[in-house]
Amino acid sequence: MIQIHCPYCGETLPELEFAYAGEAHIDRPVSPTEQTDEEWAEFLFMRQNVKGPHFERWRHVHGCGRFFNAVRNTITDRFYTTYKAGEPRPDLATLLEEDNK
Amino acid sequence: MSTYRVRGKGRVDASKPIVFTFDGKPYTGVKGDTVASALLSHGVHLMGRSFKYHRPRGAIAAGSEEPNALIGTRRGAGRFEPNTRATVQEIWEGLETTSQNKFPSLKFDVGAVNDAAYMMFSAGFYYKTFMWPRSFWDKVYEPFIRAAAGLGVSPTEHDPDTYASRNLYCDLLIVGAGPAGIAAAREASGKGLSVVLVDENAEMGGSILSEPQAKIEGKTSWDWLSDELADLKAAGVKLMTRTTAIAYYHENLIGLVEKLTDHLPTLPADTPRERMWRVRAKQVVLAQGALEKPLVFHGNDRPGVMLAGSAQTYLNRYGVKVGNSPVVVTSHDSAWYAAFDLQDAGAYVQAIVDTRAQVRQDLQAEARARGIPVKLSHTVTATGGRLRVNNVRVNPLSGTNVGAGQWIKCDALLMSGGWTPSLHLFSHTKGSLTWDDDLTTFLPKDTPEDCVITGASRGLWGTEAALRDGATRVGEALAKLGVEATATEYTVADDRTGSGVMMRELPTDRSPGKAKAFVDFQNDVTAKDLRLAVREGMRSIEHVKRYTTNGMATDQGKMSNINGLNIAADALGKKQPQVGLTTFRPPYTPTTFGAFAGYHRGEHFEVVRKTQIDGWAEENGAVFEPVGQWRRARYFPKAGETMDQAVTRECAATRASVGIFDASTLGKIEVVGPDAAEFVNRMYTNPFLKLAPGKCRYGLLLGDDGYIRDDGVIARVEEDRFHVTTTTGGAARVLNMMEDYLQTEWPDLNVWLTSTTEQWSTVALNGPNAAKLLAPFVEGIELTEEAFPHMSCVNCTVAGYPARLWRVSFTGEIGFEINVAAPYGRDLWEKLWEAGQKYDITAYGTETMHVLRAEKGYIIVGQDTDGTVTPQDAGMDWAVGKKKADFVGMRGLKRPDLVAENRKQLVGLLTEDNSWLEEGAQIVFDPKQPIPMTMRGHVTSSYNQGTTGRPIALAVIEGGHSKMGETVYIPMPDRTIAAKITGTVFYDPENSRLKI
Known part of the structure; x- marks a missing residue:
């Protein structure tokens, strides 16, 4: 069982307290009615399905209840970082470099 | 003393005899024996029958890797366990054991006919044989496979034992207490670290237990071992025996199963049978050792053929000779030592057969000194004997030529094909392996976990090498823990080191086929x-x-x-690495379901949520049903009533006078804040901005894909406060969805969401006399049509309790839902119940609720919808706000496939012959079409207990809304039922009964 750092609680806690919530950085369009069918389908259904480092959302559902973002390697399950919702996407190359140290 | 027991050998206590039974026959072993060692001490090698060919089999090994000697063990009623390895199970007075896979007896087994048919049962046999004809599958093949499949017999009784689970956090976990593990523990001990050393055996020591000849640091190996373990214990190292590390999970989480009672003659009170430990270790040392490889030759499975190292273990650890006249066949030096030990213990080794042309001179000299015939460059091509090996065919090798065979009589054949490092847990870490050409085996390379691997698991051989490696390698783990380490330099005299060559099938002069x-x-x-x-x-x-x-x-x-x-x-x-090794997966050894389940069984398997009124329902004879995790009263039968009779009565009574219903399980979410109305308006399809405080509105929740997710009545309690209800099973899901949109899409909205499901008790009163019954209890509002119309809500006092009183109806009758603080629920219920007696008040359950709502065409999300139903499909376009700028699902509803023609739509169904339809039954348009028919929809709800005098049903049917009055067909196994498509409202379509 992996352990996950909640950026809101500031603690690293067992996976059991968290729930996966899909790919991160997919913004719901501000004016959905102006979206074409293709754009809306892209927003609803299309996901990266990354093999390797993946930007994704988690919720500390049995803790503070907050949604946050994480970069996790889908092969090894390693978490490179977690950060608050709304914060910019961290630079992957830098993250991987830091992780190698 | 039994024939094969060697006086003065082994770590067993010969002065303490223990009687157990095997297939009903009593055998005497001694304290310290396993079932296998005790049976072998009586010359009993035949312990089971094999899985496919039912060939007679004996123990081939002495540890948990044993593939053959699987037995059933019994300790009185309920305590039967199949597939116990006889090589692991310790004996105790009265233990009952049985062999497996045999009929009628172990010595004569009918299934062994499979063995004669060997040529038929080759690889892929099942795939090839059971293909056709198709009609044979149900009647012939499947029963045959089912009867033949499986090892042992599943227990049929309730397991009376308890199983525990615990968490453990430590600095260092060492798996395997052989020389490498013990040396690692010594380096780590006394440094202020929490250190845990585990071993699956009853005794720690690993290979040292089988090598009493070695001198470690000037002591005999067994003296050294007991001193060392005592030191470790004194230094605070946690020593756990009979504890198997079954799995290595992410971030150094290791699962341990500790067996606590299987070896005890009497069960101690209040002790679990097994305990699952979830260990989170900062560092891990894997010292699992190595497993001996069998040699592959014709007849290598006969009882009496076993691994040489295991024979050495039986002799040195259990004091049991596995035979009096064994033959050894090997491609590795280690088996020579087994031969020497057996010879020294009084056996007459008939020959050491080595496939190699060159073998170390000192080994040959020792064999000569003992008078053991040695046959280098020889192979074994066959064995003989029915239930026990009694001779072996040995042929000389010259290059690739196999010379003439010669039969040698023997009562045991000890084989060794070398040793395989045990990499199971290392593989669980997703550790990478590297192929070693010299050792012809895979060795551990890198692992992403904080773990080092040491000893024979790294391909090292000999006690000294293992001790030194354990002491050195643990240093890497200690350094990461910030502890300085100096590796102890061990010296071992009379150590046994060696090497060998890899063999595939042994060369043979017979047809390999x-x-x-x-x-x-x-x-x-x-x-x-x-x-x-x-x-x-x-x-x-x-x-x-x-x-x-x-x-x-x-x-x-x-x-x-x-x-x-x-x-x-x-x-x-x-080359082997190009073909690859299959992945080892947890658990390392077979593990009981009990150990995994732990405390989560019976009533503790899952939480049962009960309302405050649950006790009243139980006292009044309710039959319950689970809804989500809730237990809800389904109906309240009177003496002698069937469910149908009870529900029919409850329905009629509610429509005739008044019914009382516990609605406390409905999900409730309090939505509060300056932007609460905006938030609810964006989440639900219906318009909420202009809903006045004191009013309720039905709300339909969609996903952004446009499909119905949930529904419920929403009350605007105050300007900035909404009381949202959800379906009973959907509460957590809906709150999660709301939080998701609030936190991540609209963080600008100033809104707080709170689950209040368990803070309220909700009592529903429905029926023409509901208002009359309730009015005397209510202070603060008059229950008239004018003062408190349908879909109103008010904060008032009911029966003296502060309450949120709603006028809503899920039955089509005059209805109220009274929300009071949860603890007052039962008192309120009982007061209403008492006062309601003059109206013949009837308590009803979920079943009646379902019938009454279906008569009104009110949907149940998840029953009449299935995640692909839109509001339009459900005939609920009225619930979708037409002037809203956006709500969740609004854009989704315009997706091409959601506005397409001929979607499945919710309609009513009335059967032409007044019969009741099965929920889930498929619907076709043309009953005469050939099978397989084109299915056009299915029945979602169907009841025959209602008040309309006939069965009613709801269904989703392709293009159903434009097919009113048409006839569709429901084919059933015995007949085809015709039904007419109708609207979904079967009762009081004018809603006249809602009025006070």
Whole structure:
């Protein structure tokens, strides 16, 4: 069982307290009615399905209840970082470099 | 003393005899014996029958890797366990054991006819044989496979034992208490670290237990061992025996199963049978040792044929000679020592047969000194004996030529094909392996976990090498823990080191196609099967494995994987690493369901949520049903009533006068804040901005894909406060969805969401007399049509309790829902119940609620919808706000496939012959079409207990809304039912009964 750092609680806690919530950085369009069918389908259904480092959302559902973002390697399950919702996407190359140290 | 027990040998206590039974016959062993060692001490090698061919089998090993000697063990009622390894189970007075896979008896087994039909049962047999004709599958093949499949017999009784689970956090966990593990523990001890050392055996020591001749640091190995363990204990190291590390999970989480009672003659009170430990260790040392490889030759599975190292263990640890006149066949030095030990213990070793031309001079000299005949460059081509090996055919080798065979009489055949490092837990870490050409085996390379691996698991051989490696390698782990380490330099005299060569099938002068040379003993896979699989096109080891089932038995190929790989690689003409090794997966050894379940059984398996009124329902004879995790009263039968009778009565009484219903399980979410109305308006399809405080509105929740997710009544309690209800099962899901949109899409909205499901008790009153019954209890509002119309809400006092009173109806009758603080629920209920007696008040359950709502065409999300139903499909377009700028699902509803013609739509169904339809029954338009018919929809709700005098049903049907009055057909096994499509409202379509 992996352990996950909640950026809101500031603690690293067992996976059991968290729930996966899909790919991160997919913004719901501000004016959905102006979206074409293709754009809306892209927003609803299309996901990266990354093999390797993946930007994704988690919720500390049995803790503070907050949604946050994480970069996790889908092969090894390693978490490179977690950060608050709304914060910019961290630079992957830098993250991987830091992780190698 | 039994015939094969050697006086003065072993770590067993010969002065303490223990009687147990095997297949009903009593045997006497001694304290310290396993079932296998005790049976072997009586010369009993035959312990079971094999899985596929029902061949007689004996113990081949002495530890948990044993594939053959699987037995059932019993300790009185309920305590039967199949597939126990006889080599692990310790004996105790009165233990009952039975052999498996035999009928009628172990010595004469009818199923052994499979053995005679060996040529038929080759690799892929099932795939090839059970293909056709198709009609044979149900009647012939499946019953045959079911009868033949499986090892042992499943227990049928309730397990009376308890199983515990615990968490443990430590600095260092060491798996395996052989020389490497103990040396690692010594370096780590006394440094202020929490150190745990675990071993699956009853005693710690590993290979040291089988090598009493060695002198470690000037002491005999056994003296050294007991001193060392005492020191470790004194230094605070946690020593755990009979504890198997079954799995290595992410971030150094290791699962341990500790067996606490299986070895005890009487069960101690209040002690679990097994305890699952979830250990989170900062650092881990894996010192699991190595497993000996069998040699692959015709007849290598006969009882009496066993691993040489195991024979050495039986002798030195248990004081049991596995035979008086054994033959040793080997390609590795280690087996020579087994021969020497047996000879020294009084056996007459008939020959040491070594496939190698060159063997160390000192070993040959020792054999000569003992008078043991040595046959170098020889192979074994067959064994004889029915239930026990009694001779072995030995042939000289000259290059690739196999000379004439010579039979040697023997009562045991000890084999060694070398040793395979035990990499199971290392593999669980996703550790990478590297192929070692010299050792012809895989060795551990890198692992992403904080873990080091040491000793024989790294391919090292000999006690001194293992001790030194354990002491050195643990240093890496200690350094990461910030502790300085200096590796102790151990010196071992009379150490046994050695080397060997890898063999595939032993060379033979017989037809390889007829050889029964076993690779996987538990699954009865032979070398011929593996080569056949390659000939038939299997290229990857994963395919070879699945086609032949090599390594797929409960021992997970502990003995067979490397032999299987070597043979498959040879057949493919490739190097082993190009063919690859299959993945080891948890658990390391078979583990009981009890250990995994732990405390989560019976009432503790899952939480049962009960309302405050649940006790009243129980006292009044309710029959309950689970809804989500809730237990809800389904109906309240009177004496002698069936469910149908009770529900019919409850429905009629509610429509005639008044019914009372516990609605407390409905999900409730308090939405509060300056932007609460905006938030609810964006979440739900209906318009909420202009809903006045004191009013309720039905709300439909969609996903952004446009499909119905949930529904419920929403009350605007105050300007900035909404009381949202959800379906009973959907509460957590809806709150999660709301939080998701609030936190991540609209963080600008100033809104707080709180789950209040358990803060309120909700009592529903429905029926023409509901207002009359309730009015005297209410202070603060008059229950008239004018003052408190349908879909109103008010904060008032009911029966003296502060309440949120709603006028809503899920039955079509005048209805109220009274929300009071949860603890007052039962008192309120009882007061209403008492006062309601003059109206013949009737308590009803979920079943009646379902019937009454269906008569009104009110949907139940998840029953009448299935995640692909839009509001339009459900005939609820009225609930979708037409002037809203956006709500969740609004854009989704315009998706091309959601506005397409001929979607499945919710309609009513009335059967032409007044029969009741099965929920889930499929609907067709043309009942005369050939099978398979085109299915056009299905029945979602169907009841026959209502007040309309006939069965009613709801269904989703293609284009249903434009097919009113048309007839559709529901084919059932015995007949086809015709039904007419109608609207969904079967009762009071004018809603006249809602009025006070």
